[in-house]
Every structure is written in structure tokens, then in C-alpha cells.
Amino acid sequence: MMMNGYRALTRVLIFATALVLGADLQAGTAEAKSLIDKLHTTLLDVMKRADALGYSGRYDTLAPVVSASFDFGTIGQKLLGRYWAGLDADQRKRFLETFERLSTATYAARFDGFNNETFRAVSQETKGDWTIVTAELVKSNGDTVQFKYILKPEGERWRILNVFADGVSELAARKAEYSTVMKDRGFDALIARIKDKIDHYAKGA
Amino acid sequence: MTDNNNRRVLAMALLVAILPGCATQSTLSEDESDPLEGTNRAIYDFNETLDAYVMRPVAETYVDYTPELVRDGVTNFFSNLGYINVIFNQLLQGKVKQGIADIGRFTINSTLGIGGFIDIASAGSVPKHDEDFGQTLGVWGVDEGAYIVLPVLGPSSARDVPRYITSTLLNPLFYITSPIIGPTGVLGAVNERSNFLEATRLRDEAALDPYTFTREAYRQRRLNDIYDGDPPLDDWDEGEEGNEGEEAASNVLRIE
Numbered sequence: 001m002m003m004n005g006y007r008a009l010t011r012v013l014i015f016a017t018a019l020v021l022g023a024d025l026q027a028g029t030a031e032a033k034s035l036i037d038k039l040h041t042t043l044l045d046v047m048k049r050a051d052a053l054g055y056s057g058r059y060d061t062l063a064p065v066v067s068a069s070f071d072f073g074t075i076g077q078k079l080l081g082r083y084w085a086g087l088d089a090d091q092r093k094r095f096l097e098t099f100e101r102l103s104t105a106t107y108a109a110r111f112d113g114f115n116n117e118t119f120r121a122v123s124q125e126t127k128g129d130w131t132i133v134t135a136e137l138v139k140s141n142g143d144t145v146q147f148k149y150i151l152k153p154e155g156e157r158w159r160i161l162n163v164f165a166d167g168v169s170e171l172a173a174r175k176a177e178y179s180t181v182m183k184d185r186g187f188d189a190l191i192a193r194i195k196d197k198i199d200h201y202a203k204g205a
Numbered sequence: 206m207t208d209n210n211n212r213r214v215l216a217m218a219l220l221v222a223i224l225p226g227c228a229t230q231s232t233l234s235e236d237e238s239d240p241l242e243g244t245n246r247a248i249y250d251f252n253e254t255l256d257a258y259v260m261r262p263v264a265e266t267y268v269d270y271t272p273e274l275v276r277d278g279v280t281n282f283f284s285n286l287g288y289i290n291v292i293f294n295q296l297l298q299g300k301v302k303q304g305i306a307d308i309g310r311f312t313i314n315s316t317l318g319i320g321g322f323i324d325i326a327s328a329g330s331v332p333k334h335d336e337d338f339g340q341t342l343g344v345w346g347v348d349e350g351a352y353i354v355l356p357v358l359g360p361s362s363a364r365d366v367p368r369y370i371t372s373t374l375l376n377p378l379f380y381i382t383s384p385i386i387g388p389t390g391v392l393g394a395v396n397e398r399s400n401f402l403e404a405t406r407l408r409d410e411a412a413l414d415p416y417t418f419t420r421e422a423y424r425q426r427r428l429n430d431i432y433d434g435d436p437p438l439d440d441w442d443e444g445e446e447g448n449e450g451e452e453a454a455s456n457v458l459r460i461e
Contacts, residue, residue: 106411127438141273150438167429167436168422176421177414193413200410 032131032151032158033124039069039160040119040135043107047114055202058108066104071152071159072096078161079175083182091187098194109201116140131158238352239420245354249416252359256398261405264398278322279396284333285314285321290375294336298344307334335430337372339365343431352420360423 042065046058053061076096077084087095122134131151136144148164162171181190239245268276288311295304310326310333318325327333342364343349350363358369373379378386378393412418428436 109410110407130438132438146434164425164429166426167434168425172425173418173421177412177417180414180417190413197411197413204410 029124029126029131033121033133035069035151035158035160036133036135036149037121039065043111044114044117044119046108047111047117050111050113055108055112058112059104059202062107063104066107067100068157069160070100070103071154071161072100072103074152074159074161075099075171078171079178080182081175081179083179083187087187094191095187098191098198102194102198105198105201109204120144122146129153130161240351241353245352245420246416248354248356249419252354252357253415255357256405260395260398261402264395264402267395268399268402276396276399279392280400281314281318281324282321283393283396285311285318285324286376286378287372288314289377290338290372291334291336293371293375294338294341295334297338297341298336300336303334306331337368338370339368339427340431342367343427349424349427352424360419362424362427365427 042062046053046061050058073096076092076099079099080087080095084092117140118138120136120138122136124131124133126132129152133149133151134146135149136146138144146164146166149160150162150164151158152161153159162169164170178190181193288307292304292307292311295301295307310331313326313329313331314321314324317323324333339362347364353361353363353366355361355366378389408415408418408422
């Protein structure tokens with residue numbers, strides 16, 4: 001009888017723990033989803049006000065949201081892979097700052113007009129430590145571009161670690177490129193090329 | 206199906222076994238992943254030149270002078286002709302239900318859709334699939350092999366080259382002997398190129414090294430196709446193992 005009582009209590013405790021953990025997990029993925037929603041809302045906002053804002057206005061509007069959405073520290077380290085270890089603290093800082101500017105500049109240049117596009121949530125799921133939020137940009141002609149965001153909690157907050165655009169991992173594609181430039185031309189050339197891209201985006205707008 | 210699953214597990218196990226090795230021996234892995242890089246780059250440059258002087262200008266002119274509705278019809282027509290190959294590979298991959306549904310799709314679009322010009326099935330929410338023999342080999346557990354850039358055709362891999370054999374042999378156009386076949390083939394190529402104008406423009410705008418960017422995008426895309434849009438996360442996170450022992454440093458140096 002006593003044993004049964006303990007067993008029942010244990011079950012209740014396990015069940016309660018599972019409920020709490022489950023709720024926590026759900027709350028976590030909801031936060032991950034709301035981070036993506038905020039990014040998409042900001043993108044739609046700059047698209048709708050594209051002309052009024054101009055490139056620099058779009059850049060300034062996007063910068064704080066992009067900064068808060070992505071875990072650039074981890075992304076930068078992954079991008080440079082084995083070359084990261086060979087950089088001093090100042091070089092690492094320069095790379096992370098330059099790459100963050102490139103990310104914001106890319107958004108500011110690409111989302112430069114509005115043609116009745118919408119973002120549609122597709123799914124969200126948890127795999128291990130990661131939450132994956134999938135959404136589609138739906139164009140006015142019905143064509144879609146799928147964005148799959150990989151998010152990981154960083155302390156209290158969720159941050160994006162990678163984006164798959166129509167199945168292509170941004171991190172993997174850029175990592176391969178950066179490795180090639182680092183191998184053939186070195187760190188300063190890499191920074192110079194990224195800055196060229198940022199300037200190109202600014203001028204092209 | 207069980208056999209397929211076993212092969213997939215085997216392929217996964219191989220990937221897991223190989224990836225950390227790649228990450229820790231990066232110089233070797235870069236060469237191994239693209240052992241033909243020298244030749245590939247030469248062919249890539251040739252393709253880019255051909256594209257810049259012939260394919261892209263022709264495709265741009267085609268877009269300028271052809272209404273979107275017509276271009277969509279042409280895309281649907283060629284896509285429908287290629288659908289026998291899709292069905293064949295679905296069956297090879299054990300996707301029998303999908304294959305049967307897609308036989309229906311092909312039949313409806315070929316008849317009511319006027320030879321495939323109108324994609325009635327999609328309008329009726331019948332999903333369209335994309336399978337080929339390269340994906341089938343991937344599902345069977347065949348390794349990607351060396352990256353190969355083919356003249357004119359572009360990015361491929363040792364595993365993907367055979368896909369051109371089944372897609373050609375299973376395309377009805379291959380069996381038509383008529384003076385119209387030449388112009389039809391050209392139209393197909395121009396139309397296909399026109400569908401990627403925006404993508405290549407974005408690539409040229411973003412890429413620091415377009416050859417490498419194209420190679421990685423191709424690989425990622427193929428992995429995504431093999432896993433029908435749900436590739437394993439271990440693969441996207443490739444390289445993390447190489448940073449072992451640096452996690453602490455990253456936390457210290459993270460710029461918030």
C-alpha cells in the first residue's frame with residue numbers, strides 16, 4: 001500500500017515535471033516564433049516605406065532588429081571555422097562588426113520595395129537544443145521563397161544561428177566562400193571584400 | 206521501404222563518421238570535397254562567359270518580349286514532359302503513393318491541361334514533386350562524390366551526373382525526330398535560364414567568390430532535395446566539431 005502510494009506520488013511528480021518542462025519548452029518556442037515575427041514585421045515595414053526611408057533609412061530601421069535577432073558571435077565563429085583560432089581579439093571584433101553590417105546592408109538593399117508580399121508561417125518544431133521556425137515569403141504572383149530559421153536560446157533570449165533560403169544554408173555557403181578567400185588571400189582581403197559588398201549595396205540603392 | 210530506411214541510416218552513419226574528420230582536417234577536406242577544383246573552375250569560367258555573352262542576354266530578351274503567362278505555360282509544358290522521370294524516381298525511392306498520385310497529375314495536365322501548358326493539377330491543390338535519379342542515389346545511400354562542373358549544364362556531382370541519363374531517356378522529346386525538335390530544345394533552354402535570372406543576379410551581388418558560392422548552394426540544395434525539404438541538422442552544423450575547445454573563447458568575445 002505504502003509502495004503504491006509512493007509510486008502514485010512519483011508518477012504525479014513526473015507528470016507535473018513533464019507539464020512544467022513542456023510548458024517551458026512551449027513558451028521557449030513561442031518566443032522563438034515571436035522573434036521571427038518581429039523580424040518579418042520590420043522587413044515588411046521597410047518594404048512598404050522603402051522609398052520614403054531610402055537605403056540609409058532602411059538600414060537604420062533594420063540595424064537594431066537584425067542585431068537583436070542573430071547570434072553574430074556564434075555565426076562569425078562558425079563562418080571562419082578553423083581560421084577563427086588564428087585571429088587575435090581585434091581581428092575577431094572587426095570581422096564580427098563587418099559581418100553584422102553586411103547582414104543589415106543585404107536586408108536593406110534587397111527589401112527595397114513593396115509589391116503586396118506577405119510572410120506566412122509554415123511550421124515550428126524543436127530538435128534538440130534548436131527550434132526551427134519555417135516561414136514563406138509569398139509574392140503577389142503566388143511564388144514563394146521559403147525561409148527556415150534555426151534558433152538557439154542564448155541565456156533568456158532566442159537568437160538565429162542560421163537561415164536556409166529555399167533549402168540553401170546561408171551559413172554553409174558563406175563559410176565555404178570565406179574559407180576560400182582566407183586561404184588564398186588572407187584576413188585583410190576578406191574584410192576588404194566584405195566592405196566592398198556593403199559599399200556596393202549602399203551605392204546601388 | 207525498410208531497406209531504404211536501412212540505407213538512409215547507413216548513409217547518415219557514414220556522414221556522422223566523416224564530418225568530424227572533415228572539420229578537423231580542413232585543408233584536406235576542402236581539397237577532398239572539390240578534388241577537381243582546377244578543372245571545375247576552368248569549366249565554370251567557360252560557362253560564365255557563355256552565359257554572359259549568349260544565354261543571359263537571350264533569356265533577358267525573351268523575358269522582355271514574352272508575356273509572363275506564356276512563359277509560365279512554357280515552363281509548365283517542359284516540367285510536365287519531365288514528370289515521367291519524376292514518377293520513375295519516386296517509385297525507385299519507394300514513394301509508391303506519391304508516384305501513383307503523380308501519375309494522375311501527369312495524366313490530367315497532359316490532357317485537360319492541353320499538353321501540360323496549363324498546370325491544372327496545381328490549381329486543384331495537387332502538390333508538385335521534384336525527384337530525379339541523383340536524389341534516388343542519395344536516398345539509396347550513395348555518397349555525393351566529387352563536385353563536377355559540366356560544360357554548359359553547370360554544377361553537378363559524381364552522384365548527380367547519371368541523372369541526365371534517366372531524365373533524357375524518360376523525356377518524350379528524346380524520341381521525336383522532327384525538324385521542330387531543335388527549336389523546341391532551344392526554347393526549353395532559354396526558358397529555363399530565364400527562370401534563374403533573378404537568382405543569378407542575387408548571387409553575383411552577394412558572392413565574394415561566385416564559384417564557391419555556387420558550389421555550396423548547389424550542394425545544399427541537393428541535400429535539401431534528397432531529404433524532401435527536411436535535411437538533418439547535423440549537416441547544416443557541419444564544422445562545429447572543428448571548433449571544439451573554442452566555445453569558451455566565443456562566449457568571451459561575443460559582441461552583443
